[in-house]
Amino acid sequence: MRRRVWVALLCVLAAAAVGVVSLARRRAYALAGECTAVHRLPRIRPDYTETVIPPNIAPLNFLVQEPGTRYRVEISATSGGGISVRSRSPRIVIPPAQWRKLLDANRGQELRWDVYVRRKDDHWDRFDTITNRIAPEDVDGYLVYRLIRPAYNFWREVEVRQRDLAGYSERTVLHSRSFARGCLNCHTFCNNRTSRMTLGIRSGAYGSSALIAQEDVVTKLDTKFGYTSWHPSGRLVAYSLNKVRQFFHSGGVEVRDVVDLDSDLVYYKIGSRTVQTTAGISDPNRLETYPTWSPDGRDLYFCSAPILWSDRRKTVPPEHYDEVRYDLMRISYDIETDTWGEAETVLSADETGRSIMLPRASPDGRFLLFCMCEYGCFPIYQPSSDLYLMDLQTGDYRRLEINSDRSESWHSWSSNSRWFVFSSKRRDGLFTRSYLSYLDKAGKAHKPLLLPQKDPSFYDSFLKTCSVPELVREPVRVSARELAEAVRSPRKIKVKMPVTSMSPSREPSPSWKPVAPERE
Numbered sequence: 001m002r003r004r005v006w007v008a009l010l011c012v013l014a015a016a017a018v019g020v021v022s023l024a025r026r027r028a029y030a031l032a033g034e035c036t037a038v039h040r041l042p043r044i045r046p047d048y049t050e051t052v053i054p055p056n057i058a059p060l061n062f063l064v065q066e067p068g069t070r071y072r073v074e075i076s077a078t079s080g081g082g083i084s085v086r087s088r089s090p091r092i093v094i095p096p097a098q099w100r101k102l103l104d105a106n107r108g109q110e111l112r113w114d115v116y117v118r119r120k121d122d123h124w125d126r127f128d129t130i131t132n133r134i135a136p137e138d139v140d141g142y143l144v145y146r147l148i149r150p151a152y153n154f155w156r157e158v159e160v161r162q163r164d165l166a167g168y169s170e171r172t173v174l175h176s177r178s179f180a181r182g183c184l185n186c187h188t189f190c191n192n193r194t195s196r197m198t199l200g201i202r203s204g205a206y207g208s209s210a211l212i213a214q215e216d217v218v219t220k221l222d223t224k225f226g227y228t229s230w231h232p233s234g235r236l237v238a239y240s241l242n243k244v245r246q247f248f249h250s251g252g253v254e255v256r257d258v259v260d261l262d263s264d265l266v267y268y269k270i271g272s273r274t275v276q277t278t279a280g281i282s283d284p285n286r287l288e289t290y291p292t293w294s295p296d297g298r299d300l301y302f303c304s305a306p307i308l309w310s311d312r313r314k315t316v317p318p319e320h321y322d323e324v325r326y327d328l329m330r331i332s333y334d335i336e337t338d339t340w341g342e343a344e345t346v347l348s349a350d351e352t353g354r355s356i357m358l359p360r361a362s363p364d365g366r367f368l369l370f371c372m373c374e375y376g377c378f379p380i381y382q383p384s385s386d387l388y389l390m391d392l393q394t395g396d397y398r399r400l401e402i403n404s405d406r407s408e409s410w411h412s413w414s415s416n417s418r419w420f421v422f423s424s425k426r427r428d429g430l431f432t433r434s435y436l437s438y439l440d441k442a443g444k445a446h447k448p449l450l451l452p453q454k455d456p457s458f459y460d461s462f463l464k465t466c467s468v469p470e471l472v473r474e475p476v477r478v479s480a481r482e483l484a485e486a487v488r489s490p491r492k493i494k495v496k497m498p499v500t501s502m503s504p505s506r507e508p509s510p511s512w513k514p515v516a517p518e519r520e
Contacts, residue, residue, distance in 0.1 A: 035116060035126035042066055042115040042127035044092075045456070049130050051447040052438035053111065054139040054419065055103045056166050059094035060449075061456040066090075066125070068117035075099075075113055077106035077134070091456055096167065108136040135438050139419040140192055140471040141165055143434065143451070144173060146185060150430055150465045156181045160199070162476050168454040173476050178484035180205035187470060188237070190230035192363070192415040194476045198237060200225045201487050211486055212270065213478045218485075220492040221268075223275065229292045229300075233335060238267040238281075238291040238300055241502040244378075245316045253429065254407075258378035259321045262312045263287045264500040265302055277498045280331045280343035284501040287326070289377060292359050297335060301346070301359045301368065303377070304329045312501070322375045325349035328356045347390070347397065357385070358410060361392070362417040367443060368392055369411055369420060372399075380409040380423065380432065380467070387411065387422060389443060400445045402437055412470045421469045424448070433459065434469040 041049055043065035053060070064071050073092050076082035083098045103111070113130040143163045160173040176182055182203025190196035199211040201224065208224040226240035243261040265281035265288045268274075281288050281302060290303045303326040309318035327349050332341035349355060354372040357379050361368050368390040371379040379385035385407045390397035404426035411422035418439060423432040427450070435448035451466075453459070 035124040038125045038127045040128055041130055042117070044115070044130075046450040046452075046459070048132065048449065048452075050132065051449055052133050052135050053103070053449065054165070054436065054438075055107045055134050055136070056100075056138040056141065057103075057436075057449075058165060058167050058452050058454075059096055059099040060452045061091070061093050061454065063456045064090040064092060064115060064117065066115075066117045066127075068119055068125075069122075070118035072116040072118075073113055074116075075102065075111070077102055077111050078109045080105040093454075093456070100166070103134050106134050109134055135418065137416050137418040138414075139165060139436060140414040140416075140473045142472045142475055143421060143469055144187055144189070144472055144476065145434060145469045146187070146467050147464050148467065149463070158183055158185075160184060160187050163451070164475075165451075168452075171475075172480050174199065174480050174483045174487075178480065179203050179487040182206065182487075185468070186225055186228050186239075187468065188225075188228040188230060189470060189472050190234045191232055192413075192471060192473050194472050194474050196230060196234050197476065197478075198225055198228050198230070199483065200228075203487065206487055209487070209492060211483060213483070214270075216478055216482075218478055218482055220486050220489060221495050222492045223495045223497065225268075226263075227290050231293050231335065232295060232297040234270070235335065236267055236269045238265060238293065240265055240289045240291060241500070242289060243312065243502065247317050253383045254381050256381050257317070258376065258381055259317050259324075260287055260289060260377045261309075261316075261318065262307070262501055263289045263377075264502045265289070265291050265300075266498060266500070268495070273493055274496045275498055277500060278331075278340040280340055282498075282500045287324070287377070288329075289326075290358050292361060294361050295363050295365045297333070299330050299332055301328065301330050301361065303327065303356055303359065304343075305349070305355070305377075324375055324377070325353075325355040326357060326377065328359055328370065346395075354384075360411060360413060360420075362413050362439075363415050364417040366392060366417065367439070368397075369413070371409060371411075373407075380407055380425075383407050383425075383429075385409055387445075389439075389445065391443060402445050402448050407432075410468050414471050415473055419471070420445075421471055422448075423467055423469060427459065431459075431463070432465045432467050434466050 044062045048060045071087045073085045080102050085092050111132045111134050115127045117125045147159045147161050158176040161170050162173050163170045186200035188198045195215055197213040201209045210221045210225040212219045226242045228237050228239040230237050242263045246258050249255045266275045266277040287305045292301050305324050305326040308320040327345050328347040329343050330346050331343040355375050357371040359370040370388055371385050372388055373379045373382035373385035386403040387400045387408045388397055406425040406429050409423045411420055413420050421436050424435050434451040437448045438446040
């Protein structure tokens with residue numbers, strides 16, 4: 001008798017459970033069935049539509065820019081359970097654990113977002129499905145970038161930060177307030193690893209220097225590195241010496257401008273205490289800047305332009321500053337014998353009619369990504385600056401489809417050559433933001449993805465510029481305290497410098513003064 005009672009009770013509970021499930025399904029179907037179809041994509045901000053997503057990226061939280069009183073988003077893919085997000089406001093915040101599980105289970109597959117909005121009359125609208133694709137390949141897990149204010153004369157808050165791309169956590173790599181509010185820039189890594197890192201320092205209290213971090217040891221050199229590139233072996237760095245000056249136009253989309261009055265390239269063998277150069281990268285009649293090594297370390301790419309003025313000290317802007325256009329150059333190098341070849345032109349400014357800047361070779365050696373703008377050396381102040389891609393196997397190059405009508409500038413590759421990050425002012429024309437783009441094996445760059453934030457309205461009120469984004473595979477190994485102590489320490493390695501047109505022996509070093517353009 002007792003057994004019959006238990007069996008009956010279990011049957012009732014089972015029926016109730018089935019009823020609850022059926023009710024949930026009926027409600028879901030009812031929602032879809034009772035909705036009015038809106039035959040267009042919903043307006044969302046940021047615009048995370050019809051793009052390619054890294055499978056290890058943080059949730060792409062967004063705002064639904066459609067009027068309503070309730071919001072619902074159903075996220076689905078081929079495998080695994082979907083995600084349902086309901087909100088009384090336009091803010092859609094996606095649960096991180098479910099998001100990570102869904103993306104990892106659907107690499108290479110489509111990701112669908114169905115957006116529902118309830119109007120004031122309590123009726124629901126259903127918009128066309130947003131379809132994105134999840135890439136098979138991860139992006140490197142961390143982004144290191146510089147954070148500054150956009151005002152040219154407000155430089156006292158400079159910070160290098162590290163962002164975990166799988167989530168939203170950040171930490172300070174080094175802040176200027178830890179060394180009397182000096183300036184820091186040109187953070188550079190070897191092979192997307194943080195075991196070798198350089199940082200440029202300019203400080204009224206502690207002087208100009210370069211920090212070299214190897215594993216957990218930080219060395220301070222008594223020379224400042226400019227634009228820097230690590231040789232893939234980790235045994236030396238090539239860097240620029242720049243005499244950069246800022247000036248202003250009376251009007252225009254961007255009133256700030258920059259000229260490099262003189263520049264050379266040099267290289268430093270780690271531990272040698274000697275900086276060296278060669279004729280092919282330090283011609284006294286030309287400007288050389290933006291060095292970058294090929295992945296095999298056999299070639300150094302750089303940018304070079306003729307000097308069109310006689311006064312390299314005082315006249316800003318100098319004559320013909322807006323006629324300076326840089327060529328893309330390459331010079332061979334043998335690290336075992338420390339011998340250089342002859343510099344050769346890869347792409348001429350005479351051919352393109354534009355100035356070529358910031359070459360970066362993909363880690364697999366297939367492509368070269370670079371900027372071109374109307375003139376000069378500083379693409380971040382040039383609204384005309386666009387991204388171009390060269391196939392190093394054929395020499396063919398083209399303007400990428402992902403460019404906007406605003407400045408696209410500093411870029412770096414993920415270690416697998418499938419992703420790159422770049423700086424752009426496309427959102428508002430003032431603040432640079434970091435965007436990710438997927439580059440498939442055919443060389444097609446897909447619609448850029450604004451770096452996601454936990455608060456989808458974050459960028460609406462964030463009044464700082466994010467520049468020099470560098471992708472790395474792991475967190476920075478040394479702490480902010482160790483780096484700051486190295487800056488403040490009187491202990492530093494004296495480095496013997498070569499004689500070039502940039503040498504102090506030819507022109508006395510001016511008293512220390514921060515130069516805003518070098519930081520952005």
